[in-house]
Amino acid sequence: MSKHECQAVNAGGGADAVRSGTRDPAADEDARNRAADIADRARARNIGRADELAAWASIGEQGELSSEQRGEAAEIAHQLAGSAGTFGYLAATDVAREVEKLFSEADGAESWTRLTECVRDLLRRLREPPELSALD
Secondary structure, eight states: OOHHHHHHHHTTOHHHHHHHSOOOHHHHHHHHHHHHHHHHHHHHHHHHHHHHHHHHHHHHHTTOOOHHHHHHHHHHHHHHHHHHHHTTOHHHHHHHHHHHHHHHHOOSHHHHHHHHHHHHHHHHHHHSOOSSOTTO
16 A cells, blocks of 8 residues: 555545545545544543542542542542543643542542642633644
């Protein structure tokens, strides 16, 4: 396969583009729309995860979070960090990693206050446009 043919396949033109040497603008647009839909659903899911973390942080501030619940919250933060980064929310990824660490290690009122602040920051960052977009 020539360099041009590889580029056509990688650009979303598929086998038809390889045979004809052209790209299908409608197929490209369809692919962009599907990717945007996936990114929108991931963003909504991540905001839901961050809302869940806010609830866990509130329970933790009251001193009522078990070690099992802390582990579950840390796992949610871990998943959110990976997903956010995949979809271009790089700063949110960094904050989610800090949230994960804080859920694992938080001890004392100051730690829980910091955790709550981080979760608020995480929500704010997820509601903004991504820093990077695969659609650009």
